Amino acid sequence: MNNTNSLIKFYNLLSAFYGPQNWWPAETPFEVIIGAILTQNTSWTNVEKAIKNLRKENLLSPEKLRDISYLQLSEIIRPSGYYRIKAQRIKAFVNFFYENYKGNLELLKEQKIEKIRFQLLSIKGIGKETADSILLYALEKPIFVVDIYTKRLLSRHQILNFKASYEEFQALFHDQITPDVQIYNEYHALIVKVGKDFCKATPICKGCPLENIS
DNA sequence: GACCAGGCACATC
DNA sequence: GATGTGCATGGT
Numbered sequence: 188m189n190n191t192n193s194l195i196k197f198y199n200l201l202s203a204f205y206g207p208q209n210w211w212p213a214e215t216p217f218e219v220i221i222g223a224i225l226t227q228n229t230s231w232t233n234v235e236k237a238i239k240n241l242r243k244e245n246l247l248s249p250e251k252l253r254d255i256s257y258l259q260l261s262e263i264i265r266p267s268g269y270y271r272i273k274a275q276r277i278k279a280f281v282n283f284f285y286e287n288y289k290g291n292l293e294l295l296k297e298q299k300i301e302k303i304r305f306q307l308l309s310i311k312g313i314g315k316e317t318a319d320s321i322l323l324y325a326l327e328k329p330i331f332v333v334d335i336y337t338k339r340l341l342s343r344h345q346i347l348n349f350k351a352s353y354e355e356f357q358a359l360f361h362d363q364i365t366p367d368v369q370i371y372n373e374y375h376a377l378i379v380k381v382g383k384d385f386c387k388a389t390p391i392c393k394g395c396p397l398e399n400i401s
Numbered sequence: 402g403a404c405c406a407g408g409c410a411c412a413t414c
Numbered sequence: 415g416a417t418g419t420g421c422a423t424g425g426t
Contacts, residue, residue, distance in 0.1 A: 227408040233424055234407085268423035272409085314409050334407050350416095379407055388405060405426085414417080 193346060194363045197397060198370075201377040204396035208376035211324035213238075216292055218247050219325035223317050224276050225267045236266035249290035252281045276312030283310050292325075300328045315353045323375070329366035332375045333357050336382025343390065344400060 212231075213219045221241070225234045240263045241247050246255060261274035281290075287306065288294040295303065300322060307318035315333070322328040333356040342349035347356060364370060385395035392398050 223407085226406090228406065228421090229408085229423080230406040230425070232406090233422095236424085266423060268406085269408090269421050270423075272421055276409085312409065316408065320407080332407085336407070375407090382407080403426105406424095409421095410419105412417105412419085414415105 198374050200396050201381055205380055210372055210376035216325040220321050223320040229268050233267050237264040279310050279312055296326045323371055327368050329368050331357050331360035331371050336378050339386045
């Protein structure tokens, strides 16, 4: 199969099989950012417990997270795992957010995508996937999010070696799919969905909508 | 009890 | 640049 067409074919098959994913599962863009940090190497069900705790304590705002102590925050997000380090990371983001943008998402959103990405990556605890998740799902910028499922899926379909760089995976999507926030949103969500169903660390290819491709 | 989950930073070679 | 390790809870 021609790789130029395969990513589009994958998308069409996944979209037909699963339908709309309605991502990101959050009530506000700010909540997306917090969720993006909490879900690092962590199952979403655990993140949900932490988000639920935050909501119960009415902490899902920049001001509240700025003012709460690190120790209290870490206990509240404990169910998400890595809770001490994640509390630091949330604090680091919120500090950056106030120092540079007064805690105002609209101000952040006005900036150029390259500038935002560079600034996010300079925050300790925010790497490429988290930065791109924030850009796409919270700030609605057309950038593709590469995650473990993306690497498994494309490597298993012989499109790219699993050990290829984040940028190489991302470039495939950017080159082969016209940048579009809604399409990138849906595609990444579909990859996570099919990944959870079929493309785990030990894959189950039987029944996968992409089972018979290439 | 082992394995896995929507990463990242840091040490070492 | 590549590889190894710590970080941690909760579901299967």
